[in-house]
Amino acid sequence: MCCNGFDAVLNALSTLDDKGPDKVLVVDFGGQYAHLIARRVRELNVYSLVANYSIVDEGFIDKIKPKAIILSGGPSSILCRKHPRIGDWILDLNIPVLGICYGHQLLAVMIGGRVETGRGEYGRTMIKIINKDPLFEGWSSEEYVWMSHRDYVAELPSNTKILAISENGYIAAFKISDKKIYGVQFHPEVYHTRKGMLLLKNFLFNIARVKPEWRMENIVDNIVENIRRKVKPYEKVLVAVSGGVDSTVTALLVKKAVGKRLVPVFVNHGLMREGEVEEVLENLRSLGINPIYIDASNRFLERLKGIRDCEEKRRIIGEEFARIFSDIVRRDKDIKWLAQGTTYPDVIESGSTPGSDRIKSHHNVAGLPDWLGLKVLEPLRELYKDEVRRLALHLGVPKDVAYRHPFPGPGLAVRxxxxxxxxxxxxxxxxxxxxxxxxxxxxxxxxxxxxxxxxxxxxxxxxxxxxxxxxxxxxxxxxxxxxxxxxxxxxxxxxxxxxxxxxxxxxxxxxxxxxxxxxxxxxxxxxxx
Structure with a gap:
């Protein structure tokens, strides 16, 4: 659950029972993997919320009442004067805390440690466990983890215990001696830290004593009900379908919510793979989605002439999609919404969450102009590809469509x-x-x-x-x-x-x-x- 505003968090919690399941709060410092942390927690059947660091204070914690707190990574440097931070009060809550990457460095500075800029560690990196701790239960003395940092913790005060060091001699993990507060420089939430899920299990279940009581069975019903609450009974929803699993699932969910008020549109921008147009149309029709087909190959290619910059190509493609949608809306005044298959990696790479850095603009996130004038539905915005694929199978999408290789919205233009x-x-x-x-x-x-x-x-x-x-x-x-x-x-x-x-x-x-x-x-x- 993504919640960057205080009211949004409270609204999310209002959907839970009064007693409710145990909750874990992920404090987002703009890191690419903040939502991935929350997703991993959900995989362990624990309810998780993501809140931007700017709204997290003691009053917030008192209302949320999390059983554990995880501090995410982020693109900022602790060494910058105005780096993102959270109050030192977090050290005295008597709530277990796990700082990851930037969160690890932030905790170190809070307790009087020193952070410096080093050579950087990226990708697969060996660490050595030098002190036993429940956090690393089940880990071997040497393990590969996934790193992505240049700054590192150079020194810690005496009231800490160093648990692991990297192959480059950097502090890879530490614990405040008399508290259940940990920092790890690597990313346990990513797939390529092979024992990362085990570390999260250890932290949640053995250290924080969180109970795994939350399930995702009702996620489809929740999404459909949310669409129905937003879309008025007379409003139509335009869904841009590309044949990929994200837009296909989006169309199926919107159809469940609004029925015949779904207006699916498949735009051929001339940047598709070999034989893809015919295949997409056949797959969509077999699922009961009969899209308006628009061959706009020439107009897209004409707009892209002479354009070399990647970001400019993405912007132009997003704008051209918007012009086509605008033409459709002018012919049908009941269309008030645009539904897109935006997933969380699209959002974070486009720099659309506070504190995050723009890596590349996705046309369905950062490339749509304000003048389009449609309200936007993004039912998959907080999900990752593998979660969307599970939803697809649940909705009856054939496996070969659900597990089709990802293909970027701007198509071959970005290849x-x-x-x-x-x-x-x-x-x-x-x-x-x-x-x-x-x-x-x-x-x-x-x-x-x-x-x-x-x-x-x-x-x-x-x-x-x-x-x-x-x-x-x-x-x-x-x-x-x-x-x-x-x-x-x-x-x-x-x-x-x-x-x-x-x-x-x-x-x-x-x-x-x-x-x-x-x-x-x-x-x-x-x-x-």
Missing amino acids: IIGEVNEEKLRIVRRASRIVEDVLKKHNLYDRVWQAFAVVGDDKWVGVKGDKRQHGYIVIVRVVESVDGMTADWVRIPYEVLDEISKRITSEISEVVMVTYAITTKPPSTIEPC
Whole structure:
């Protein structure tokens, strides 16, 4: 549950029984993973709320009455004069506290420790447990965790106990000796900290004594009821459907809530994958969603001519979608709402929560102009991809649609570095299809999170048919993830990579070089722009 305002938090709590389940408060300092922390807590059947640090004070805590508090990470530096903070009163609440990354550093400074800027640790990092503690019950003496920081805790006061250090000698975890207050520099909430869930279990159940009494069975009913409360009986809802699981689930939920007042629209922006338009229309119709189909390929490509900047491409695509929706609304005055398949990673990467940094604008979050004039419904805004997929299966969506690889709203435009043109579109479209086909042939497609090709302006000298050729470089990207917030590159067998490379260079005449991206997220993102 996302609650950045005090009234919103109280409203969320009002849906619970008077006695209610035990609650965990996640204090959001703008970190990418704040909601992921809350999501992991929910997976453990514990009710969790997220509140921005700016509204959390002693009165807030008294009303919420959490059994445990978790301080999130964030993009800010403790060393900045106006860094996000919370009052020292949190140290005397007699409520267990776990600080993660930025929260770890903030706790250290609160108790008189020192934070400095170091070399930085990103991605998979080894830590060594140097002192036993219930927090690390079940962990080996050395474990890999997921790091994403440059500042580090350099010194702690005597009333603390250092529990773990990283391979670079940084303090990776500590505890205030006489309190149930902990700091960990790594991210236990991300998939790639393999024993992260065990650490959260230890903190919640063994240290904070939280009871796992909350269930998610009624989430569909809650979402549908929330839509019905917002949308008046005479109002229609326009739903932008792309064929992906997010927009498909959104359309199905809105249909449950408003019935025939659903207005689904499928816009072909000319940036789809090979054969995707026909496949999307067939899948949607099989689910009882008959969208208005608009082929706007030419107008999108015309608007993108000469545009090289990633953020500008995203803005233009979002604006063009809005113009199309505006045309539809002018013809049907009863349309008052726009429903979108926005998920939480879209929100946080667009910098749309207080204190968070904009990594890249998602057209359905930061790219829609104010002049559109529609009220927005985002029923999946607080959910992650794997949660949406579970909802999809519950709603009767076929598994191959529910588990289709994520595809960005701006389509292939963000898989083309530099200007979008017909030649590069054709190259990236065909190369991506080859990547998918080869992975499916070797039964690897369903085992990875995302697999695609990227093309830019860089070229390489090649030899084809005994002749020199100055051709394009194609980058192949295959990653594993659970929710898209972190990702690791997949160790594809060499013979599979070889097959992909040979097919791309032989079937696409303009390509002479194929490379494989082997960088994790972070420091990279999954998509190139």
